Amino acid sequence: MINIQGVNYRYRNAADNALESISLEVQPGKILGLLGPNGAGKTTLISLLSGNLKLQSGSILVDGTDLQNLHKNNPAAVCLAPQDFAFYPSLTVGENLTFFARISPKGEGRRTAEAQIEFALDFCQLSHVLKQPACSLSGGLQRRLNLAITLLASPNYLLLDEPTVGVDPQTRAFILESVKALSQSGLGVVYTSHYMEEVEAIADQLAIIDGGKLLRYGDKSALLESRSSLCLKLVNLSEEESRAKLAEFGNVEVAPADDCVSLEIDLLTTVTVGQVLAAVEGAGGRICEVSYGRPKLESLFLGLTHRSLRD
Amino acid sequence: MLLALILKELHVLRRDLYGLAAIFLLPAAFIIIMSLALQDVYRPKLNTLKWVLIDNDRTDFSLRLAKHWQDFQQEPEAKVEDWRSQLATGQLDYAIIIERGTQEYLDNLVTANDTSGGIKFIGEPGLDFAVFQALTSQLRGLWLEHAIKSSNLELPTIVRQNIDIVDDFGAADENANDRGQGASELMDRLNTMVEGQRLGGAVNPSAVQHNVPAWLIFGMFFVVTSITGLLVEERSHGTFARLRSLGLSSGVILLGKLIPFVVVNLFQAAIMLAIGRYLLPLLGGEALVIDDVHWLALCTMLFSISFAATSLALWIATLVTSQTQAAAIGPAVNVLLAALGGIMVPSFVMPDVMQSIAGLSPMNWALEGLLDILIRKASFVEVAFEVGKLTLFGVLCLVLAQLALRKKYS
Numbered sequence: 217m218i219n220i221q222g223v224n225y226r227y228r229n230a231a232d233n234a235l236e237s238i239s240l241e242v243q244p245g246k247i248l249g250l251l252g253p254n255g256a257g258k259t260t261l262i263s264l265l266s267g268n269l270k271l272q273s274g275s276i277l278v279d280g281t282d283l284q285n286l287h288k289n290n291p292a293a294v295c296l297a298p299q300d301f302a303f304y305p306s307l308t309v310g311e312n313l314t315f316f317a318r319i320s321p322k323g324e325g326r327r328t329a330e331a332q333i334e335f336a337l338d339f340c341q342l343s344h345v346l347k348q349p350a351c352s353l354s355g356g357l358q359r360r361l362n363l364a365i366t367l368l369a370s371p372n373y374l375l376l377d378e379p380t381v382g383v384d385p386q387t388r389a390f391i392l393e394s395v396k397a398l399s400q401s402g403l404g405v406v407y408t409s410h411y412m413e414e415v416e417a418i419a420d421q422l423a424i425i426d427g428g429k430l431l432r433y434g435d436k437s438a439l440l441e442s443r444s445s446l447c448l449k450l451v452n453l454s455e456e457e458s459r460a461k462l463a464e465f466g467n468v469e470v471a472p473a474d475d476c477v478s479l480e481i482d483l484l485t486t487v488t489v490g491q492v493l494a495a496v497e498g499a500g501g502r503i504c505e506v507s508y509g510r511p512k513l514e515s516l517f518l519g520l521t522h523r524s525l526r527d
Numbered sequence: 528m529l530l531a532l533i534l535k536e537l538h539v540l541r542r543d544l545y546g547l548a549a550i551f552l553l554p555a556a557f558i559i560i561m562s563l564a565l566q567d568v569y570r571p572k573l574n575t576l577k578w579v580l581i582d583n584d585r586t587d588f589s590l591r592l593a594k595h596w597q598d599f600q601q602e603p604e605a606k607v608e609d610w611r612s613q614l615a616t617g618q619l620d621y622a623i624i625i626e627r628g629t630q631e632y633l634d635n636l637v638t639a640n641d642t643s644g645g646i647k648f649i650g651e652p653g654l655d656f657a658v659f660q661a662l663t664s665q666l667r668g669l670w671l672e673h674a675i676k677s678s679n680l681e682l683p684t685i686v687r688q689n690i691d692i693v694d695d696f697g698a699a700d701e702n703a704n705d706r707g708q709g710a711s712e713l714m715d716r717l718n719t720m721v722e723g724q725r726l727g728g729a730v731n732p733s734a735v736q737h738n739v740p741a742w743l744i745f746g747m748f749f750v751v752t753s754i755t756g757l758l759v760e761e762r763s764h765g766t767f768a769r770l771r772s773l774g775l776s777s778g779v780i781l782l783g784k785l786i787p788f789v790v791v792n793l794f795q796a797a798i799m800l801a802i803g804r805y806l807l808p809l810l811g812g813e814a815l816v817i818d819d820v821h822w823l824a825l826c827t828m829l830f831s832i833s834f835a836a837t838s839l840a841l842w843i844a845t846l847v848t849s850q851t852q853a854a855a856i857g858p859a860v861n862v863l864l865a866a867l868g869g870i871m872v873p874s875f876v877m878p879d880v881m882q883s884i885a886g887l888s889p890m891n892w893a894l895e896g897l898l899d900i901l902i903r904k905a906s907f908v909e910v911a912f913e914v915g916k917l918t919l920f921g922v923l924c925l926v927l928a929q930l931a932l933r934k935k936y937s
Binding site: 295300303304321 | 763764765766768769770771772773774775934
């Protein structure tokens with residue numbers, strides 16, 4: 217298990233912390249969906265876990281071993297698949313895999329370099345392009361190569377930084393299935409993405425950070441299924457009036473719609489739907505459409521991080 | 528629309544400080560360096576050369592001659608005991624030796640047939656050919672002037688004899704030819720009393736002997752461009768981060784680039800030397816003379832140049848952040864170091880200040896070292912100082928590169 221406790225990080229010359237008192241866990245065989253708007257601190261956290269940044273305060277233990285020591289003794293335990301295509305474009309797929317297999321540290325029970333390459337090729341279905349230069353591959357194949365290289369070190373934990381950016385739906389489905397399969401085989405996965413439906417589909421746990429702070433962390437089901445979301449479309453009330461009248465019932469997200477106001481209220485557990493509807497009518501509003509149920513991850517995310525654009 | 532495009536481009540340029548530096552500052556620096564370096568090229572300052580006087584005659588004549596020579600040159604160096612070794616290493620540019628018996632020879636110029644005495648001009652092996660010729664001619668002219676004054680023959684007498692020959696041309700003066708021949712022989716004898724040579728009988732270095740090392744160094748330092756581009760690509764694509772996440776330290780990654788590029792650089796040097804030695808003669812040029820060099824010295828020097836160039840490249844690569852910067856700054860640094868270091872303009876034609884600045888360029892250390900080996904046939908020990916400077920420079924660049932990476936990833 218990766219145990220992150222009270223981690224703070226501040227970049228040189230920065231006024232604020234990029235990470236502030238972050239505490240969470242990544243469990244073997246589970247996928248942690250790490251979510252946050254741009255600049256929230258996701259990349260900083262990933263960089264700390266991958267050893268590209270040095271821990272300033274707090275602690276990170278990987279299966280009981282301090283991360284700093286781990287990177288010296290068994291760096292293969294936690295491996296990063298960067299968002300960019302982190303390989304050598306002029307080398308062929310085979311040459312890239314051979315190179316990274318050779319420099320990958322030898323962890324316990326690790327297969328030979330050849331066996332690792334074979335496994336990665338099979339797992340990411342790249343055997344047919346073995347001799348092609350990496351730069352000549354399609355975006356989807358390059359994503360698969362990126363993942364394959366990460367698997368060469370036989371890691372215990374995978375850090376996947378937006379692994380599906382710019383790929384077609386088929387490749388996305390393939391990558392998501394692969395990540396699930398890896399998790400089921402016992403790997404702990406940290407998965408960052410801006411695609412909420414992806415994270416909702418594969419994550420076991422969620423961590424939502426913004427402004428360097430951990431806003432929500434826990435099992436996906438606990439975070440989503442324990443909450444109720446009421447969606448309304450109203451006329452006769454402005455956005456400001458709607459927000460003001462309904463704020464007492466929970467977090468209100470207002471979106472403009474044609475001829476009406478569209479609202480999604482993340483209801484407090486003590487509030488009933490009837491109370492909200494009564495309040496709307498009392499304010500003179502008329503309900504055109506209503507739906508009720510478990511909130512979508514995107515609603516939860518926007519509810520926590522708000523709609524305002526980020527730097 | 529066009530205006531919008533133009534304005535956009537200007538905005539982009541305004542915000543690219545490295546790009547602006549490449550466009551404005553570097554050419555400005557280049558113009559300043561080259562103008563200062565070349566300001567004396569058409570009036571080379573021969574009087575700045577270091578020389579010694581070995582006066583074995585110690586007569587009034589020799590003292591007068593030496594004093595007159597000093598009117599054109601700077602004071603001779605006081606330390607004359609080891610003048611040969613100083614010449615061999617290029618610490619001295621030339622020596623003038625007035626042999627014993629020179630005045631006596633002049634006193635009996637007309638009658639004496641012996642060739643005792645005389646003056647020797649001995650240049651250091653690497654002395655520029657034009658400078659060598661100019662100084663030898665200057666010394667010969669001075670010698671003739673003093674010799675004629677000191678000898679029993681007055682200059683007008685010699686001239687008169689020649690004029691007589693011209694006057695009598697076609698006339699049946701049987702003595703005219705004899706008189707003319709006598710004067711001509713006299714002049715020949717006086718001329719041969721001044722002998723110009725290089726230390727150890729070294730041949731005059733040709734342009735090839737100077738140019739091949741200079742452009743070899745320039746070419747070796749061009750590794751800056753390729754390494755900078757490659758490292759920037761690795762960093763911007765996340766490959767560098769991936770390598771670090773696999774437990775590779777920045778130092779190991781730098782070393783992984785240093786070693787192959789040093790090897791490639793050495794191959795490049797070998798090919799360029801082979802071109803100078805074998806291809807240039809086939810194309811009608813002079814061959815680079817490398818047969819009698821100290822090979823240990825040459826190999827060590829080439830290795831240290833390669834190490835310095837590659838390390839510099841790695842340091843620059845850690846500082847720049849984009850391919851555009853890499854493409855602009857790598858070659859610019861190379862050209863500036865070459866301009867400063869005497870690659871584009873030989874440093875001996877530069878003014879004193881520029882020569883001092885040239886001494887700060889690693890290309891200058893490399894050039895001095897290679898010229899010592901190729902022209903002065905220096906041994907390993909004799910170029911150890913240049914090798915040491917280049918190696919230290921390389922180590923310093925590597926440390927700075929490592930620190931820059933550590934700062935970036937701390």
